[in-house]
Amino acid sequence: MNLNSTQSTRTKRLALGVTALAIAAAGTFGAVSASAAAPAASTPSTSSHNLTTSTHLTVAAATKAAQAALDAAGKENQKVSVAVVDRNGNTLVTLRGDGAGPQSPESAERKAYTAVSWNAPTSELAKRLAQTPNLKDIPGTLFLAGGAPVQAKGAPVAGVGVAGAPSGDLDEKFAQAGVAALDK
Numbered sequence: 001m002n003l004n005s006t007q008s009t010r011t012k013r014l015a016l017g018v019t020a021l022a023i024a025a026a027g028t029f030g031a032v033s034a035s036a037a038a039p040a041a042s043t044p045s046t047s048s049h050n051l052t053t054s055t056h057l058t059v060a061a062a063t064k065a066a067q068a069a070l071d072a073a074g075k076e077n078q079k080v081s082v083a084v085v086d087r088n089g090n091t092l093v094t095l096r097g098d099g100a101g102p103q104s105p106e107s108a109e110r111k112a113y114t115a116v117s118w119n120a121p122t123s124e125l126a127k128r129l130a131q132t133p134n135l136k137d138i139p140g141t142l143f144l145a146g147g148a149p150v151q152a153k154g155a156p157v158a159g160v161g162v163a164g165a166p167s168g169d170l171d172e173k174f175a176q177a178g179v180a181a182l183d184k
Helices: 003-037 059-075 104-118 122-128 133-137 168-181
Strands: 081-086 091-096 147-152 155-163
Touching: 059 081, 059 091, 059 155, 059 168, 081 104, 081 168, 091 104, 104 122, 104 147, 104 155, 104 168, 122 147, 122 168, 147 168, 155 168
Parallel strands: none
Antiparallel strands: 081 091, 081 155, 147 155
């Protein structure tokens, strides 16, 4: 046997070995993929006593509330922004009215977040600052009138915040109009 023949045989064996390894790996990957796609029937499911049910506002309902608040402000010639957040404080809708100040969208979001977090209008919460001034240090909150919670069975499910009117009382009046629109 010459050297070229030996090298040729080794090269063929190596090529066959690599091919066999690739086929085996593909088969194993396919089996893993198939197993991952179809869990075994013996896999335990989560017991219902480990789960909770919660109520969330739909985007359509949040938009309805925000538009109602913006319309209420418009009837009084007020230039405001409105935000609606879900139970977890995530923004669902923000509407910046024509001519509303640049700070108003963020302020509206923070008022809505504050209202849903404490399940109370922010005008009431602002009064608590006299007794507990460090409340204002909680990130994302704004203890100024203009936020109103949305409730279902007494529990908060969303918050409506309005900012931009010359007083917090007006902001809160418009936020309450947004909440009231959800009952219609």
